[in-house]
Amino acid sequence: MSPSNLKREDGLKVFFINFSDVDGRFDPLYYYSVNNLGIVNHTRYPVKKLSEVITMQRGRFGHRPRNEPRFYGGEYPFIQTGDIVRASQANGQITYSQTLNELGLKTSRLFSEPVVVITIAANIGDTAILDYPACFPDSLIGMTPKTNELILEYINLYFKFIKSYLEDLAPQSAQKNINYQQLSPVPIVVPPLEIQQHVVQIYHAALTKRQEKKQQAQALLAGIDAYLLEELGITLPLQNNSLEKRMFRVNSREVLGGRFDPKLYDTTTTNLKKAITASLFKKIPLRQLLTQSVAGDWGKDIDEEMGDGYQKCLVVRSTEFDNQFNLNLDGSRVKYRLIASDKLHRINIQENDLLIEKSGGSPDQPVGRVALVTAEYINQESLCFSNFIHKIHVDETVICPAYLFNYLKTMHSIKLTDAMQSQTNGIRNLIMSSFLNQLIVLPPLQQQKQIASKIESVRNQAKQLQTEAAQILADAKAEVERMILGE
Numbered sequence: 001m002s003p004s005n006l007k008r009e010d011g012l013k014v015f016f017i018n019f020s021d022v023d024g025r026f027d028p029l030y031y032y033s034v035n036n037l038g039i040v041n042h043t044r045y046p047v048k049k050l051s052e053v054i055t056m057q058r059g060r061f062g063h064r065p066r067n068e069p070r071f072y073g074g075e076y077p078f079i080q081t082g083d084i085v086r087a088s089q090a091n092g093q094i095t096y097s098q099t100l101n102e103l104g105l106k107t108s109r110l111f112s113e114p115v116v117v118i119t120i121a122a123n124i125g126d127t128a129i130l131d132y133p134a135c136f137p138d139s140l141i142g143m144t145p146k147t148n149e150l151i152l153e154y155i156n157l158y159f160k161f162i163k164s165y166l167e168d169l170a171p172q173s174a175q176k177n178i179n180y181q182q183l184s185p186v187p188i189v190v191p192p193l194e195i196q197q198h199v200v201q202i203y204h205a206a207l208t209k210r211q212e213k214k215q216q217a218q219a220l221l222a223g224i225d226a227y228l229l230e231e232l233g234i235t236l237p238l239q240n241n242s243l244e245k246r247m248f249r250v251n252s253r254e255v256l257g258g259r260f261d262p263k264l265y266d267t268t269t270t271n272l273k274k275a276i277t278a279s280l281f282k283k284i285p286l287r288q289l290l291t292q293s294v295a296g297d298w299g300k301d302i303d304e305e306m307g308d309g310y311q312k313c314l315v316v317r318s319t320e321f322d323n324q325f326n327l328n329l330d331g332s333r334v335k336y337r338l339i340a341s342d343k344l345h346r347i348n349i350q351e352n353d354l355l356i357e358k359s360g361g362s363p364d365q366p367v368g369r370v371a372l373v374t375a376e377y378i379n380q381e382s383l384c385f386s387n388f389i390h391k392i393h394v395d396e397t398v399i400c401p402a403y404l405f406n407y408l409k410t411m412h413s414i415k416l417t418d419a420m421q422s423q424t425n426g427i428r429n430l431i432m433s434s435f436l437n438q439l440i441v442l443p444p445l446q447q448q449k450q451i452a453s454k455i456e457s458v459r460n461q462a463k464q465l466q467t468e469a470a471q472i473l474a475d476a477k478a479e480v481e482r483m484i485l486g487e
Contacts, residue, residue, distance in 0.1 A: 040162060040187040044400070044486035045195075052186035054155065055144050057115075058180070059136035062107040074101025078133035084119050084140060087128035088160075091207050100135055108135040115142035116156045116472075121177040125166035127159040128231060139312045141183070141356045141425055150188075154196035156227055157187060161481065166455050198399050199480045206476030213469035219464040221324075224455055226412045229450050231278045237271040237416060269419040276416075279441045287436040291406075293392040296385035299337030310338040316349070316385040320362040321369045327355070327377060339384050347391065349373050349383040352401040354408070358430035359388040368417035368435070372405040390432055400445060402452035407440060 050056070059079075063071065072078070087094040090387060099121070100108055112133045113220050119126040121139040130142070143155060157167075168181050182328070191199075229236065276285065302312065314329060315337045322328045339347075347356070353373040377383065382398040385391060394401055398454060411417055420434040443451070 001209045006480070016142070034171075038485060039481060040189060041327075042485055045189050045191045045484070047187045047189055049184060049290075050138055050143075050186045050188055052316055053146055053149055053188065055146050056180060056183060057109070057111070057142045059111075059139050059140045059142065060107070060109040061104075061137040071100055071104030071107065072098060074099050074104060076100040076105050076108075076459070077132065078108070079103070079117065079130065079134050079140065080135040081119050081121065081123055081137075081139050084128050085123050085126045088126035091130075094130050094134075096134065103341040104403055105135065108137075108439070109136050110321065111142050113144065114152055115143055115144050116152055116159070118159060118180065120183075124169075124178060125159060125163040127156050127169045129153065129156050139177075139452075141180075147452075149190055149191075151193065151196050151200070153200040155188075157200055157480070158484075162186075178274050191451075191484060191486070195483055199483050202483075203480055206359045207470050210469040210472045213465045213472065217465035217469070220458050221372075224406070224458055225413050227458075228406055228410050228451065228455065229414075229448075232281060232443065234275050234441070235278070236275055237268075242300065242312050269416070272414060272416050273439075276439055276441060280399050281441050281443045284442050285437050286392075286440050288400050289440060289442075290392050290396050292391070293436065294391050296387045296389045296391065297339060297341040297343050297347055298386050299384065302336050302338055309341050311341060311344055311382060312336055313339050313344065313384040315388055316355060316371075316383060318357045318367070318386075319371075321357055321371055327373075329377060344384060347387065349378070349391065351375055351394065352393065352394070354392050354394070354401065354405060355385060356390045356392065356408075356430065356435065357388065358390045358432060358435075359427065366412075366415075366421060367419055367430045368412050370405055370408045370412070372401060390430075392436075396478040398445070399442065400441070400448040400452055402456065403448035404440065404453060406455050411438070 061078075075097045076099055078100045079094060079096050080098065083094055086204075110133055111130060114129060114131045116127055117130050117136065118141050119139065120141055130136075136142075143248055144154065145152065166178065166186070168179055169186070296316075299313065299315065300310065313336065315335050316327060316329070316337065319333060320327050320329060323423050351373060355371045355373065357367045357369040394404055416438070417430070417435070420429055420431050420438070
């Protein structure tokens with residue numbers, strides 16, 4: 001009996017499968033998924049099981065523990081799961097950072113021919129083509145066509161269309177993983193070779209066009225800091241990382257009773273401050289431009305019975321700041337908390353507030369990112385912010401909030417904010433007294449608005465290019481899928 005779905009009136013889905021097809025697993029989601037891949041069920045081309053047309057070889061590293069130093073540091077690349085994930089996401093070549101020596105090679109397996117490598121543990125279904133000799137562990141499987149029915153590039157592309165399907169095949173455990181047995185019956189559409197070659201060409205051409213758009217967008221965004229600094233007459237000092245330049249002296253009277261971390265006093269920080277001071281526009285400490293400066297509140301757990309006087313709010317945290325220093329409040333990881341009404345009145349987020357990330361960073365991600373609250377955020381729902389965030393509101397008769405946002409973003413970009421941080425137990429913290437005492441270069445208000453408007457226009461151009469880049473790939477995927485279906 002062929003597997004089939006029966007829609008019952010109570011909304012449950014029932015399907016049948018031959019007993020002979022049950023292979024060591026009894027969870028229905030697996031068999032439902034194996035037999036319900038849309039691209040397979042609607043194609044006019046032959047469909048075969050992976051095990052029929054693809055040779056699968058699992059990677060190997062037999063020694064435990066795996067981090068034994070005596071196996072590493074040789075000439076044989078040792079590919080890790082993360083290397084495949086990054087290559088898959090970038091649609092690019094596989095890079096590596098580890099190598100095995102002759103001893104390590106003996107406990108592993110060298111793949112000398114080009115293979116499609118697929119992740120089967122934690123990250124499921126990421127693929128990339130390995131086109132140089134390398135080893136990898138058993139969390140990866142190498143795939144090659146058994147006959148000339150399939151080309152390697154098509155196999156790699158096909159798995160990008162069925163990644164979510166493969167994730168459904170993984171048993172529901174602490175860490176998802178799949179194996180040979182679960183991969184073997186996975187169906188693969190086998191179009192004629194000329195179709196395979198054509199879809200690969202279409203997809204690669206789209207990737208090239210998308211990358212061009214993304215690079216154009218990145219170039220626009222990268223030019224914002226230079227534009228702002230030029231408008232303000234700030235010339236950044238040339239970097240000199242020689243040992244001589246990295247050594248400096250500071251008078252003890254400047255340190256006693258204060259901070260001892262060298263970043264505050266080093267040559268780079270001192271030169272940046274001098275460059276800012278050299279601007280012909282007036283300079284005013286940030287705290288003198290504020291009408292409000294308030295720390296956040298984490299509130300109470302949403303499940304607590306607090307009675308009246310509390311309101312449910314979305315709490316803005318460091319995780320809601322994106323790489324462009326905007327806020328992402330639409331993700332699945334957002335948190336809601338209960339905030340006392342009197343506290344909410346004090347910390348409630350309003351339009352043109354600036355939110356400053358003051359804690360939670362890591363050694364490779366300094367804190368100090370800033371987000372400008374615009375009307376789009378206010379209209380969504382009640383917002384507050386955690387105690388890792390600080391809120392300021394400026395006197396808008398003196399300074400344009402959008403200008404200040406861009407100014408602080410540039411100061412973070414040129415790493416001046418690094419000198420306003422401390423680090424405890426691996427966690428970075430922004431020293432708010434230092435941050436609020438920094439000098440703000442202040443052109444006339446009308447010029448501030450013009451600068452902010454120009455930067456907003458550039459960001460909109462970049463956003464449009466990013467949208468076009470995403471659409472190019474979406475259109476290519478749709479065309480490739482139609483061709484695989486045989487339409």
